[in-house]
Amino acid sequence: xxxxxxxxxxxxxxxxxxxxxxxSLAFCDRVIVVDSFSTDATEAIxxxxxxxxxxxxxxxxxxxxxxxxxxxxxxxxxxxxxxLDQDEQCTPELREAFLNAVxxxxxxxxxxxxxxxxVPRRSWYYNRFLLHSGWYPDExxxxxxxxxxxxxxxxxxxxxxxxxxxxxxxxxxxxYPYASFREHLDKINSYAQQGAxxxxxxxxxxxxxxxxxxxxxxxxxxxxLKRGFLDGRAGFINAVHGAFYAFLKYVRIGEGGxxxxxxxxxxxxxxx
Numbered sequence: 001x002x003x004x005x006x007x008x009x010x011x012x013x014x015x016x017x018x019x020x021x022x023x024s025l026a027f028c029d030r031v032i033v034v035d036s037f038s039t040d041a042t043e044a045i046x047x048x049x050x051x052x053x054x055x056x057x058x059x060x061x062x063x064x065x066x067x068x069x070x071x072x073x074x075x076x077x078x079x080x081x082x083x084l085d086q087d088e089q090c091t092p093e094l095r096e097a098f099l100n101a102v103x104x105x106x107x108x109x110x111x112x113x114x115x116x117x118x119v120p121r122r123s124w125y126y127n128r129f130l131l132h133s134g135w136y137p138d139e140x141x142x143x144x145x146x147x148x149x150x151x152x153x154x155x156x157x158x159x160x161x162x163x164x165x166x167x168x169x170x171x172x173x174x175x176y177p178y179a180s181f182r183e184h185l186d187k188i189n190s191y192a193q194q195g196a197x198x199x200x201x202x203x204x205x206x207x208x209x210x211x212x213x214x215x216x217x218x219x220x221x222x223x224x225l226k227r228g229f230l231d232g233r234a235g236f237i238n239a240v241h242g243a244f245y246a247f248l249k250y251v252r253i254g255e256g257g258x259x260x261x262x263x264x265x266x267x268x269x270x271x272x
Contacts, residue, residue: 003106005099006078007031009051010064014086015041017176022049024089025082027099032076034068042086052076062153072146079106082143083160087176094119094171098143101169115164116144123175126234133228133235134221141166142173181237188245195245196252206253215247 007025011018011033022045025031031051035042036058046053056067072078080102084090090098098117105111120137122129130136141149141160148163178184196206222228222242228235 003079003102004029004077005080005082005102006072006076007051008068008081008083009033009086010036010061010068011038011042011046011086012036012058013038013040013042015045016179017087017089018042018045019049020089021084021086022046022051024091024095025084027095028082030076030078032068032071034064034071036064060153061158062151065151065158069146069149069151078146080143080145081149084142084173085175088121089174091172091174094169094173097169097171101143101167113164114145115148115162115166116141117167117169119143119169120172121175122172123177125178125231125238126181128231128234129174130228130231130234130238132226132230133223133238134226135238137172139168140173143169184241188241188248192245192248192252195249196255199249200253204253206250208251211247211250214250215243218246219243 005028007022007028007030009018009021009025009031012035014021015038022031022033031049033042033046033051033053035046035053035055037055043053043055054071056064058064069081072081082090082098098119101117105114118139119142120139122131123135123138124130125135141162144160144162145164150161150163152159152161178187199206219239219242223235223239228239231238
């Protein structure tokens with residue numbers, strides 16, 4: 001029998017690229033959108049595409065994925081899952097590679113312990129897809145058997161971990177993470193705040209000197225060691241933003257003095 005394939009997309013205010021994302025999953029037997037109560041046109045776009053739309057309150061990425069994967073156990077059974085973010089698309093090359101791989105795996109007894117497939121992701125930044133800078137191939141476990149994958153979270157990031165053997169597929173997921181520099185800076189701000197809190201909880205000390213050192217080190221790693229210079233202007237801008245993130249993370253450690261009541265006495269004691 002032909003294996004049943006479900007496309008899975010988690011959304012929140014994803015109207016910008018959701019139609020393209022869902023269109024790229026049209027080869028699936030079913031597409032499920034688990035939405036965190038969006039306020040834009042996300043629901044209308046999902047329903048128009050024919051996707052199953054399920055609202056569920058957000059409690060972090062790991063919890064949301066665990067809820068979504070739980071749907072496959074009883075209510076929406078499936079054999080295989082291909083998961084995309086709302087700003088990603090499955091290329092035709094990846095679609096064909098995935099369908100062929102799943103068909104072969106289902107008919108091969110030696111693939112009984114196969115959990116899934118890692119696929120490369122190609123991300124657009126500023127004016128091009130970054131093929132260096134540490135952004136590519138960015139292999140992710142996005143095609144997997146039901147029950148053969150667990151979700152883990154570390155700080156602001158989540159990751160998929162296979163419960164069995166894995167292989168790699170050709171063809172890319174294409175990713176359009178930011179619509180502007182402002183969006184990137186908003187994300188940097190959020191990640192830097194979370195990163196500072198995690199470092200402070202571990203007893204790590206921060207400061208301007210540490211921030212500058214880590215920022216400079218990150219710029220060198222992205223632009224030189226990861227060959228970001230081959231990505232042209234986009235690679236340079238990305239490396240600068242990466243350095244700014246590292247700087248912010250360390251200068252924010254121990255910033256608890258901000259927001260204290262301000263008085264004339266405090267001005268005199270601080271020499272202002």
